[in-house]
Amino acid sequence: MAKEKKLVEQITSMQEDFAQWYTDVVKNAGLIDYTSVKGCMVIKPAGYALWENIQRELDRRFKETGVENVYLPMFIPESLLQKEKDHVEGFAPEVAWVTHGGLQPLQERLCVRPTSETLFCDFYKNEVQSYRDLPKVYNQWCSVVRWEKETRPFLRSREFLWQEGHTAHATAKEAEERTVQMLNVYADFCEEVLAIPVIRGQKTEKEKFAGAESTYTIEALMHDGKALQSGTSHNFGDGFARAFGIQFLDKDNQLKYVHQTSWGLSTRIIGAIIMVHGDDSGLVLPPRIAPTQVMIVPIRQDAPGVLEAAEKLMEAVSEKARVKIDRTDKSPGFKFAEAEIRGIPLRLEIGPKDAEQGKCVLVRRDTREKREVALADAPAEVEKELLRMQEEMFERAKKHRDEHIFDAHNMEELRDIAENHPGFIRGMWCGKTSCEEKIKEELSVTSRCAPFHDQEEISESCVCCGEKAKKLIYWGKAY
Amino acid sequence: MAKEKKLVEQITSMQEDFAQWYTDVVKNAGLIDYTSVKGCMVIKPAGYALWENIQRELDRRFKETGVENVYLPMFIPESLLQKEKDHVEGFAPEVAWVTHGGLQPLQERLCVRPTSETLFCDFYKNEVQSYRDLPKVYNQWCSVVRWEKETRPFLRSREFLWQEGHTAHATAKEAEERTVQMLNVYADFCEEVLAIPVIRGQKTEKEKFAGAESTYTIEALMHDGKALQSGTSHNFGDGFARAFGIQFLDKDNQLKYVHQTSWGLSTRIIGAIIMVHGDDSGLVLPPRIAPTQVMIVPIRQDAPGVLEAAEKLMEAVSEKARVKIDRTDKSPGFKFAEAEIRGIPLRLEIGPKDAEQGKCVLVRRDTREKREVALADAPAEVEKELLRMQEEMFERAKKHRDEHIFDAHNMEELRDIAENHPGFIRGMWCGKTSCEEKIKEELSVTSRCAPFHDQEEISESCVCCGEKAKKLIYWGKAY
Numbered sequence: 038m039a040k041e042k043k044l045v046e047q048i049t050s051m052q053e054d055f056a057q058w059y060t061d062v063v064k065n066a067g068l069i070d071y072t073s074v075k076g077c078m079v080i081k082p083a084g085y086a087l088w089e090n091i092q093r094e095l096d097r098r099f100k101e102t103g104v105e106n107v108y109l110p111m112f113i114p115e116s117l118l119q120k121e122k123d124h125v126e127g128f129a130p131e132v133a134w135v136t137h138g139g140l141q142p143l144q145e146r147l148c149v150r151p152t153s154e155t156l157f158c159d160f161y162k163n164e165v166q167s168y169r170d171l172p173k174v175y176n177q178w179c180s181v182v183r184w185e186k187e188t189r190p191f192l193r194s195r196e197f198l199w200q201e202g203h204t205a206h207a208t209a210k211e212a213e214e215r216t217v218q219m220l221n222v223y224a225d226f227c228e229e230v231l232a233i234p235v236i237r238g239q240k241t242e243k244e245k246f247a248g249a250e251s252t253y254t255i256e257a258l259m260h261d262g263k264a265l266q267s268g269t270s271h272n273f274g275d276g277f278a279r280a281f282g283i284q285f286l287d288k289d290n291q292l293k294y295v296h297q298t299s300w301g302l303s304t305r306i307i308g309a310i311i312m313v314h315g316d317d318s319g320l321v322l323p324p325r326i327a328p329t330q331v332m333i334v335p336i337r338q339d340a341p342g343v344l345e346a347a348e349k350l351m352e353a354v355s356e357k358a359r360v361k362i363d364r365t366d367k368s369p370g371f372k373f374a375e376a377e378i379r380g381i382p383l384r385l386e387i388g389p390k391d392a393e394q395g396k397c398v399l400v401r402r403d404t405r406e407k408r409e410v411a412l413a414d415a416p417a418e419v420e421k422e423l424l425r426m427q428e429e430m431f432e433r434a435k436k437h438r439d440e441h442i443f444d445a446h447n448m449e450e451l452r453d454i455a456e457n458h459p460g461f462i463r464g465m466w467c468g469k470t471s472c473e474e475k476i477k478e479e480l481s482v483t484s485r486c487a488p489f490h491d492q493e494e495i496s497e498s499c500v501c502c503g504e505k506a507k508k509l510i511y512w513g514k515a516y
Numbered sequence: 517m518a519k520e521k522k523l524v525e526q527i528t529s530m531q532e533d534f535a536q537w538y539t540d541v542v543k544n545a546g547l548i549d550y551t552s553v554k555g556c557m558v559i560k561p562a563g564y565a566l567w568e569n570i571q572r573e574l575d576r577r578f579k580e581t582g583v584e585n586v587y588l589p590m591f592i593p594e595s596l597l598q599k600e601k602d603h604v605e606g607f608a609p610e611v612a613w614v615t616h617g618g619l620q621p622l623q624e625r626l627c628v629r630p631t632s633e634t635l636f637c638d639f640y641k642n643e644v645q646s647y648r649d650l651p652k653v654y655n656q657w658c659s660v661v662r663w664e665k666e667t668r669p670f671l672r673s674r675e676f677l678w679q680e681g682h683t684a685h686a687t688a689k690e691a692e693e694r695t696v697q698m699l700n701v702y703a704d705f706c707e708e709v710l711a712i713p714v715i716r717g718q719k720t721e722k723e724k725f726a727g728a729e730s731t732y733t734i735e736a737l738m739h740d741g742k743a744l745q746s747g748t749s750h751n752f753g754d755g756f757a758r759a760f761g762i763q764f765l766d767k768d769n770q771l772k773y774v775h776q777t778s779w780g781l782s783t784r785i786i787g788a789i790i791m792v793h794g795d796d797s798g799l800v801l802p803p804r805i806a807p808t809q810v811m812i813v814p815i816r817q818d819a820p821g822v823l824e825a826a827e828k829l830m831e832a833v834s835e836k837a838r839v840k841i842d843r844t845d846k847s848p849g850f851k852f853a854e855a856e857i858r859g860i861p862l863r864l865e866i867g868p869k870d871a872e873q874g875k876c877v878l879v880r881r882d883t884r885e886k887r888e889v890a891l892a893d894a895p896a897e898v899e900k901e902l903l904r905m906q907e908e909m910f911e912r913a914k915k916h917r918d919e920h921i922f923d924a925h926n927m928e929e930l931r932d933i934a935e936n937h938p939g940f941i942r943g944m945w946c947g948k949t950s951c952e953e954k955i956k957e958e959l960s961v962t963s964r965c966a967p968f969h970d971q972e973e974i975s976e977s978c979v980c981c982g983e984k985a986k987k988l989i990y991w992g993k994a995y
Contacts, residue, residue: 070639070642070643072588072589072635072638072639073593073596073638074589074591074592074593074626077589077590077591078589079586079587079588079589079639080586080587080588081586082584082585082586082654085584085585085586085587086584086585088587089585105561105564105565106561106564106565106568107558107559107560107561107564108558108559108564108567108659108677109551109558109559110551110553110556110557110558110675111556111590111628111659111661111675112553112556112612112675113553114552114553117552130618130619131618132618133591133614133616133617133618133626134614134615134616134617135612135613135614135615135628136613136614136615136616137612137613137615138612138613138663138674139609139610139611139612139663140609147553147612149590149614149628156551159551159552160549160551160558163549164549175561179659180587180590180658182590184617184618195617196589196590196591198587
């Protein structure tokens, strides 16, 4: 029993210290390990398998919309990074610089890509000559580097994995449509696959991406009431095209600049999965993304017939789900705790009596609900339960999210909510950056987005300055 | 006609200039583009789709042997790289150094990984405590950087994509078995999927990997008679474990060092596909790896019924193969040339008469063989032809390879073959590095490997010094 206790004791309770709970979960669920390289982590098999599933599912959705994958260099010459003014200002302070190749100093230093707009522009400049070459709808899966001071696994690390899509279009309209389309791909993916409800909206001028005309975002609410920006899609208009000279000869024989977009989603989303669904026993994985969906735990596995029955059960269930058996010599209690920490959606327990009576016990990770199931029915029951669990996890997260959206009509209300009611705060805004800055400075609350849906006028005046409001904003503390 | 001619004219003939032919093919088949970053390339959609297929197939084969994927940082602190003496000597002269993070100089400079043995050792040092933690059979898909002076697309570039597997085992025997097992995974993959016959063998002391006890390799013969090392698998014994202090408590309660292996295959293999199968019209892709296996080209596509028939054909064939239609407004001749340059295995031509008579023309990329096929039979015929083509491409490559293996019994013969008969040279070797060095210096020929199979004594004395020979070596000029 000492061992079982130890596993669970390693996780601080959420109530006690949410940040510590998070760190305990990523470590004890076997998702990551720390390294000798400050701010960089090892993504271990359990973590990487999650990312592989995310990649597979997103990549399929991308390709359905006509995306093609490519790979561009990880290095950007300093002169190239500097071509678009806003962009370089946004990124230069946080890039890593390569100054030596082999034993020689470089003539021009190279930064390790923090994002690849400049490289794609340099590439498109040659690739795009005629309207026939458009659109370009390219994406790459890679790692990027941003020299952050404070780092946390998945949420903010100096190197992280992501995909970055970069497109070029003949018209502004087409670029805008692609920007929205990809945001919706992200949002649908989060809701359908990760069971994470998101707010879709637009970033303010202050919060938009360096060099973008407009930035769209999906914002999710974590269990502690803080927001996590979970994916972004940017419309660059023809700003980059003008800086890089990306022109094409259109059907009307006119030379025109292309219109561009970019959109990215990173391993940060694994942080969202943890903080939306996890509990005090560890990770809880939505069935659709779980690398292992069912863990079979034999009880008294040395007793005659138990392991055989467990293996037969695995074979039958494998038709419907990703299933494994824990055959190790650990105690059942230890195995239960381990499967729980790792967030495996369902557990099937089978002991000597069960095997004899042709049944097993089905346990759900999220609700702990336990019920007996006939072995013959197990595959169908597992399939049904996984579907049900996926739906219920989304509904539960949505309920939690919706219960943590509060309306503020003035600075006093905003302060009260920010201090006492963790969650999203809906508040009207006049459109001035100074109000955003004041709110951020005084309350550590930032504008998350102006929502696409549910734009309504909850009051006439700006929550900060009291002047005439222009739009509804979701505000919040954020990761 | 001008356009068709232009496409083909862009490719220099192999006979005339093989190196230029290669460059023309990679560029005109749309595999890569050059960039502003010297020695780094863009892998374009046609090139990246090849890599995705290689990844999917290899990854599946890895996982069948128990491999789990992980991701480690791209940076290695200088002190970590220096822990294993031979290893740092091998790599330090060709790494890129990061010296600044953001606006600050780093306390310790970091190299961009040229390979990740040192990082995996640092990781395993914490992960492995007991025999229960073994084996670790991890792999990562990533890019690595080596600051080469001369670069060529796919064959030698400053950044390239690869996978690197790193394992830790309780015994020397298990490590040796894993080293051989992974070499065989590579060899089988090359032969079965890429239709590239390979020689499996062991590298000499001089040619082995920096820090390895033994290095195994697969060597393929390119169309110009030069060898290409296509995948390697290393057994480190406990050398790295001792340097890094990776110890575990064994079942017998003794503290022991682990035994390690690593193995890698890179985008270099795309160079092999090009140089083994390509011809003067461009790329020729083995069906199993071709992103598009069949291109349907409608002839007179504006004529009534043609496009409809082509689309119906596509739908039917898509059950059996990866198929596309070229619906662009280019001429049929241009479309043929383009599909040929890109190496698409089969072409289906369908014109107004064909549509009327319920048939189409099937053309094979490698042999140019043309035959009429009833539309109703097309899916089955395509399936059969793809299988046949895959087999015949392997047989043709094997025949070419076997016809270019020559035996040399002394230095004179070796020189004659090296100068006049491009290919592998079989020659006995005494085991002394000085002989290898002499051969390399005088003839630009290196020892490729001591073959695992077909080890026979073709003469008693070393091909170089005439002293007693120890083993048969495959020698050759190499990329």
